[in-house]
Amino acid sequence: MPGLQIAGRREYIMQIRKATGEEMLALWGYQDFDTASPTAKFFYSNIADGNAVFWTLDKGGELIGELYVFFNLADKDFADGKSTAYLCAFRVKEGYRGQGNGTRLAAAALADLKEMGFRNATIGVGSAEPQNLRLYLRIGFNTKIKDCHYDPCGMDENMQPQYEETAWWLLQKCL
Numbered sequence: 001m002p003g004l005q006i007a008g009r010r011e012y013i014m015q016i017r018k019a020t021g022e023e024m025l026a027l028w029g030y031q032d033f034d035t036a037s038p039t040a041k042f043f044y045s046n047i048a049d050g051n052a053v054f055w056t057l058d059k060g061g062e063l064i065g066e067l068y069v070f071f072n073l074a075d076k077d078f079a080d081g082k083s084t085a086y087l088c089a090f091r092v093k094e095g096y097r098g099q100g101n102g103t104r105l106a107a108a109a110l111a112d113l114k115e116m117g118f119r120n121a122t123i124g125v126g127s128a129e130p131q132n133l134r135l136y137l138r139i140g141f142n143t144k145i146k147d148c149h150y151d152p153c154g155m156d157e158n159m160q161p162q163y164e165e166t167a168w169w170l171l172q173k174c175l
């Protein structure tokens, strides 16, 4: 993206767009699919198959935000392919946080889900993440579905969801 000259400085417009599996691998520091971690392979395959979407904040070609939406997962409380979809791996690059970027990225992903006919979105949050919980509550994730020890998108070497000792919450929002 060329950028705009504003008062002698080059300003880049922040664009929210869907990105590719290759862009995800590069952002996560992998050269290619073969050298990627099990979790990265899972994300890549789901994006390639159309079961996941990678939403990004693109600032002049630099991806400063990421959020993934999975439509269908083995645990139907997270995503059931028709009414409920799961949001995860939500990150905004340090230096760009607390400026509304995460809120805007989530809003774009949620609006798209609603347009697709989904009625609910889910997201996970840990008890040691009060700031994330406040953000999720503010954008409408106000129903606790259950305590979780497995993230269906976080894979071990056998491509199975990894057990997490500390339980975290699965929250839901009506779209």
Ligand SMILES: CC(C)(COP(=O)(O)OP(=O)(O)OC[C@H]1O[C@@H](n2cnc3c(N)ncnc32)[C@H](O)[C@@H]1OP(=O)(O)O)[C@@H](O)C(=O)NCCC(=O)NCCS
Pocket: 088, 089, 090, 091, 092, 093, 096, 097, 098, 099, 100, 101, 102, 103, 104, 129, 131, 132, 134, 135, 138
């Ligand atoms: C969670 C995360 C993605 C949120 O992204 P973000 O860009 O910081 O989110 P926002 O800026 O939209 O919202 C964060 C706070 O900034 C505030 N904010 C929103 N717009 C703002 C603006 N224009 N100016 C200043 N602050 C603003 C929000 O009110 C919010 O505060 P609140 O929760 O007290 O209401 C980001 O903090 C992050 O990457 N964290 C590390 C990774 C992580 O924990 N991810 C989640 C689990 S996977």
